[in-house]
Amino acid sequence: MNTEPLKQLDMWIHPKDLIELKRDIWNDEPVEAILKTGQTKSHIYASYRGSHIRKLKKKSYQIEYRKPKQRQGESIFHLNAEYNDPSFSRNRLSFYFFEQMGVHSPAASHVFLTINGRKEGIYLKIESVDEFFLQKRQLSGGGIYYAVDDDANFSLLSSFDKKPKKHLLLGYEKKTGTSQHDQQLSEFIYFLNTAKDDTFAEKIEQYLDVTQYFRWLIGVVCTQNFDGFVHNYALYVNEQGRFQVLPWDYDATWGRDIHGEEMPFDYIPVNGFNTLTARLLDIPSFKRAYYTLFQHVLDTHFVEDRLCPIIEKWHESIENRIGDDPYTKDRKDILQSERDLIRQYINKRRRYLQTEIKKEIFGT
Numbered sequence: 001m002n003t004e005p006l007k008q009l010d011m012w013i014h015p016k017d018l019i020e021l022k023r024d025i026w027n028d029e030p031v032e033a034i035l036k037t038g039q040t041k042s043h044i045y046a047s048y049r050g051s052h053i054r055k056l057k058k059k060s061y062q063i064e065y066r067k068p069k070q071r072q073g074e075s076i077f078h079l080n081a082e083y084n085d086p087s088f089s090r091n092r093l094s095f096y097f098f099e100q101m102g103v104h105s106p107a108a109s110h111v112f113l114t115i116n117g118r119k120e121g122i123y124l125k126i127e128s129v130d131e132f133f134l135q136k137r138q139l140s141g142g143g144i145y146y147a148v149d150d151d152a153n154f155s156l157l158s159s160f161d162k163k164p165k166k167h168l169l170l171g172y173e174k175k176t177g178t179s180q181h182d183q184q185l186s187e188f189i190y191f192l193n194t195a196k197d198d199t200f201a202e203k204i205e206q207y208l209d210v211t212q213y214f215r216w217l218i219g220v221v222c223t224q225n226f227d228g229f230v231h232n233y234a235l236y237v238n239e240q241g242r243f244q245v246l247p248w249d250y251d252a253t254w255g256r257d258i259h260g261e262e263m264p265f266d267y268i269p270v271n272g273f274n275t276l277t278a279r280l281l282d283i284p285s286f287k288r289a290y291y292t293l294f295q296h297v298l299d300t301h302f303v304e305d306r307l308c309p310i311i312e313k314w315h316e317s318i319e320n321r322i323g324d325d326p327y328t329k330d331r332k333d334i335l336q337s338e339r340d341l342i343r344q345y346i347n348k349r350r351r352y353l354q355t356e357i358k359k360e361i362f363g364t
Contacts, residue, residue, distance in 0.1 A: 003316040006112045006122065009079075010036040011046060013116060021046070025054045035063065043067040049078060052258065058083045058121065058327040073136055076128040079113060081121075084260035085251045086331055087338035088318055089311050091124055094250030096310060098219045100301050103212065104137055104236075105247050110314060112321050121325030122318055129234045129246060131176045143177025145185065145235040146248065153230035154276040156193045172235070184241045192276055201283045209244050210280065214290045215297075216245045221272050222302045222349065223253035224263060229274040255345035262341075265348040270294070270356035291357050298354055304346050311339055 013021070017031035030045035043066040050060045058081040065075050082088045088110065095105040106127040113120040127133060129144055150159035151171030158165050168186040188207045195203065204210065220228040225247075232249040252258040255265065271281055271290075280286045300306075315335045322332045 003320060006110050006317055006321050007037065008112045008114065009123075009125075010114045011044075011116075012036070013046065015116070018116065021048070025059070030062070030064065032066065040071075042071060050080075053081065053083065056081065056083045060123075070132065074127065074132050076130065078126040078128065079111070080124040080126055080251070081327075082124050082251055083327065084258065085256065086260065086334045087254075087311065087315075087342065088122055088124065088328075088335075089314050089338075090253045090256065090342075091126070091249070091251045092314065093307065093311060093342075094219070094223050094225070094247060094253050095126075097223065097301065097307065098216070098247050100306070101215045101219060101297060103215050103219060103247065104133075104139070104244070106133070110318055112324070119324050119326055121327050122321060129175065129236075129248060134236070139236070140239045142236060142238045143181025143184070144175040145172040145177070145181075145237075146175055147171060147231050147233045147235070148173045150230045152233070154189060154192060154274050156189070159230060171230075175234070177237070181237050184237050185235065185243075188237075188243060192279055197282065200279060201285070204280070205242075207241065207243060208276075209242050210286065211289070211293070212244045213276075213280070214293050216247065217272055217277060217290075218294050218297050219247060221268060221270060221294075222297070222353070223250060224255070224265075224268045224349070225250055225253050226257065226263075226268065227252070229272050229277070254342045255349075265345055266352045270353055270360065287360075291361055294353070294357055298350055298357075302346065302350055302353075304343050307346060308339060308343050311342060315339065 011033050013031055013033040021031050025048055028047055030047035033044050033046045035042045035044045045064040045066055047062050048054055048059055049062040053060055060081045061079040063077050063079060065071055069075055080091060082091065085091070092108040092110070095108050098105040106129055108124055108126045111123050111125045113123045134141065149171050151165065153159050153171065156164055158170065168189045169182060172185065174182070191207060192200070192204065225232060228247070234246040234248050236244045236246055255263055257263045271277060281290060319332055319335065323329050
């Protein structure tokens with residue numbers, strides 16, 4: 001069977017800089033390097049990325065172009081090792097699923113990485129959510145915020161000590177934008193926490209693209225990204241001051257948790273959990289809209305026949321290089337069982353969610 005070979009990325013780092021990089025895995029300072037893709041060479045900065053994944057043997061990287069400042073419409077991208085995901089595909093499948101539902105998501109593709117001629121193995125190259133992300137999708141210039149910790153919980157209270165936040169931007173890291181966007185985010189969080197129900201129902205759509213939010217929420221619930229409700233997302237605010245939520249970091253999904261362990265298919269409820277969702281679903285018209293849209297997604301997108309052939313296609317390319325991955329070369333036989341596990345997860349999760357939607361709608 002003809003399969004598309006994985007693109008190879010060859011990174012060259014001065015040995016002294018490589019030693020410095022490895023000396024402290026928590027250091028975010030990048031080192032200079034050269035990246036070769038086919039016949040194209042670029043001067044780059046390379047640094048480790050992630051939180052708990054930095055402790056793993058196979059590291060993940062952030063790559064930033066130095067000279068030239070960008071290539072093919074990007075200045076930064078991420079190389080995820082996907083070490084705790086035996087399928088290598090949960091992140092990519094999640095982003096594909098979100099896109100099918102109409103939620104803007106990072107582009108992702110599998111590649112093979114070498115560093116100084118040494119094989120580092122199969123990686124997932126992930127697009128950065130930044131101003132270039134907006135330009136590619138012809139979105140109006142606006143602000144982008146990463147939800148970097150659990151204080152991005154849409155609440156006035158901190159997730160850590162349950163006390164009032166010192167300021168409403170806690171939990172967010174601004175990727176691009178102005179002080180006006182900071183003000184809009186603060187006003188949005190304050191409004192959703194303080195407005196009375198009738199005012200909230202009347203004016204929330206001035207602050208939030210509610211239908212888009214529901215699509216995003218359904219994606220988080222279907223994939224069971226446990227951290228996804230108050231973390232692992234990006235906020236985009238457009239020129240009109242309306243927010244959209246975008247997915248980010250979805251390796252712990254489709255039946256596995258952040259440690260790579262199996263997660264029960266009924267672990268996360270049908271309505272998820274965060275302050276914004278609770279307020280929206282307290283409004284009868286929004287609640288009806290959410291469950292109607294959810295049923296549509298279960299009928300058309302969250303379906304084995306739509307999703308499993310995509311993974312199989314990716315795995316055909318991965319299988320040709322998995323024996324060259326020094327960290328996961330014994331996984332070739334696992335890919336088939338992972339596809340089966342994801343297939344079973346989709347079917348069990350889908351039946352569970354359909355039952356829960358009926359309970360919410362009909363009370364039975």
